[in-house]
Amino acid sequence: MSDSAPLWQWSATEIASATRQGTQSAAEVTEAAIARMDAVNPALNAVVESLADEARAQAAALDTHDGPKGPLHGVPVTFKINVDQKGHATSNGVPAFKEIIAPEDAPVVRNLKAAGAVIIGRTNTPEFSFRADTDNPLYGRTYNPWGRHISAGGSSGGAGSAVMAGIGALAHGNDIGGSLRFPASANGAVTVKPGLGRVPAWNPSQKAERGLLAQSMSVQGLIARNAADLHLSMPALIAADPRDPFHVPLPWRGAPLDGPIRVAVTRDDFGFGLHPDVATALDKAASALSNAGYAVEAVDPPLARETAEVGYRALMGEVKALTGNDIQTYGSAELNAIFEAYYKEFPPYEGTEELAVMAQRTHYARQWSLFLKDYPLVLTPFLLAPFFTAGRDAEGAEGAREALGRAHWSFVMNFTGLPAGNMPTHVADLPTGPQPIGVQIAGRRWREDLIVDAMQAIEAEIPPVCTRLWRQFG
Template identity: 35%
Template sequence: MDLSQTSAKELLNDLSNRSLSAEEVMRATLARIAAVNDQVNAIVALRDPDDLLAEARVVDQGENLGPLHGLPIAVKDLVNVAGIASTQGSPLFRDHVPATDDLLAARLRAAGAILIGKTNTPEFGLGSHTFNPVYGATRNPYDPALTCGGSSGGAAVALATGMLALADGSDMMGSLRNPAAWNNVYGFRPSWGRVPSEPTGDGFLHQLSTLGPMARSPEDIGILLDVISDPDPRQPNSVESSPITPVQTADLQGLRIGWLADWGGAFPMEEGILDLCQNALAVFAEMGAEVEEVPPPFDAERIWDSWITLRAWSVAAGLQPLTDRQAAFKDTAQWELEKGMALSAMDVHHASVARTEWFRCVVEVFQRFDVLVLPTVQVWPFAIETPYPAEISGAAMDTYHRWMQVVTPVSLLGLPALSVPAGFGSGGLPTGMQLVGPKGADARLLSIGAVYHAATSWPQKRPAM
């Protein structure tokens, strides 16, 4: 068995019934990392292999530890993990080795995972292109001269190349979805509040970012989502959720899909992306779904203005304790900090009003449709030396993140969204599309995605590395 090609479900079943040892899985994982990681730079801060093998042997000698028993996992480098360098991609934290786990890492460990290191991320997680001054850039396995996306870029590449079977990530502005699209895997942004964040700082106001899972199938995503879900009593907006595993396959007969395309031209797209998404939608139609193109339900600029205000406010709140070292930030972090610090209370209020109006609008849209669909990205992977696209098909981008505007209608409202692979363009590069549901429809989206995955199996068409 080639363990790098095996699903998380199958690995975990074999680990649980002891037909496969944690040591065997660890040896295979380390061998795969040794074979491919130098080419893509996805796994960073890897622990000593001898220590990892010794830990795996201890796991084999004990009781079953939980749903992730013996599975190697590298954690996104925005999460503190005890005993492993946790840098946020910033030189300010290059030597930071925490003594305790963040909540997400603690849940992984309690479920039986063996935490082997980190997955690479942009500095402070800002920007959908994974590069930083601590570890460098993570490369796209379909073309190492190109970006892999971000900010969960290392996680997506590790999945795509078979170095990991499951990976965590986080998503404020598409960071679970964008790299999933560009690496031919699945990324799931859960309903906001389902997966609690770290219980520090404000717990009421900043409702934009969420932690979530990535995998090579919706079924595997469900396994990890159950581990990292459940409310934290210290956080006022965390919500109760029912288990998703095993992910059930949906009956798509009569499923009402609203295709939002490029939002009536508001989101410029590079050639070929919309065509591939429409081809993917045809898969749903062949299985009985009703696909209808939907005109823009809300003004894209109002969503965007609300988004960049609330995002800058949230990012600045996170960076504010480091303002005495602001000169060490990358330019985009400085831009977010300065924009956020300049906002007035009424600026934030007006942005929140616009968000509320968009929410009321989308509630009405979901009375007509079960699922809304958008492309996950607006461009193909770009040169790894390029910080971010300055234009799309001749349309100038006025900020460093405007090229990812297509994810903001979802992020602004905290809706669940599954980025599914949509195939390959003429240049051999992958892209994806977002299946979006109403708040709380997480299980339903994964069940729909499971049917699509069974019909397409895109992630199993992986790069030869």
């Protein structure tokens, strides 16, 4: 990024370098981010709680601190409203939960603060954070900065919209079925869904532990505008916290692999059909990886459709059994209708059958681990067609099928606990307007670094789409 570019356009890497060297102050960067938020958020509704005053105080403290500067010194970030931040509501987009005030910070909040990040606001999510679109009765709808012809995605839709609009260089999100990757795909952002155990997770405000599948499938992560910012920020996010007893304390960087690294590329559409623009995005990604020295081969991974469908039906079974009453009681009529469509698309397992498929999860994970021994990375579609319109998931069975029913490549990675990145490699000029098209890169367990390396290699040939977005939409 040119030094002449406004500060809100700077990457997290550029900001951290400047603030650590003293060529920019944390206060200057924070004021630029707040000004951008004030300018564009009214049209987007991505940030639903401004923390401008707290951010200014935090930045001022950073500028006067004489000790070592953290890796994210002065970098403006946002946090999703379903994670605890001391003194703020963890509403999860549900009106009945708007008075649940966090008694202390969740591990991910604590970790980014300790790294020097400045929290400028809290971002929107759908009710119960369980839709591929972001709208709720408490705060309303979040819009995509590319235009209202595309949903902002969900459930981290506020995060994806904010970071691509320039409201902070990094945005926190989480992902149980695709909630980092859906908004990254919709808004043209870059993310990596960490694998199971990679990032410490816990909400101090919670009254009971989550179900076993929720614990196994849900992860915390970050959405950025380029892959380098993930290499910068993820080591801070994964710092250990004793409140998560199942956290895996491995370093961000694993051992180098002998090259060339083999990449399996698949165009398996599970019989639904692959849209030409998605095929183009895959071709561009595969070509860029090949040009960067990766050994790209057309190979279909094992049991993909079965893994996805069994996994999502199992998750629906757990949700219905453990959260179904709360959704019925506190969720809107629209959300309950959406869940009825989900249950029809992915009939929930129950009783001993649910227990059996939870055990079978290890079989699927083992088959993928064996495959990844030969192919450390797998390039897949994310969605099989360009992203859907806002509210599409609320349009009965067909709407739910378009939004979630064809997202198998997302669900595979959650059920098996594998890391998976998402990035745009093509902008489709559709009759409705321009739209980024994302691809997914999955990888070996605890090797998110390999995924981010591959995304950086692609970006060397296909630049991030934020420059086009800002050029067209301001």
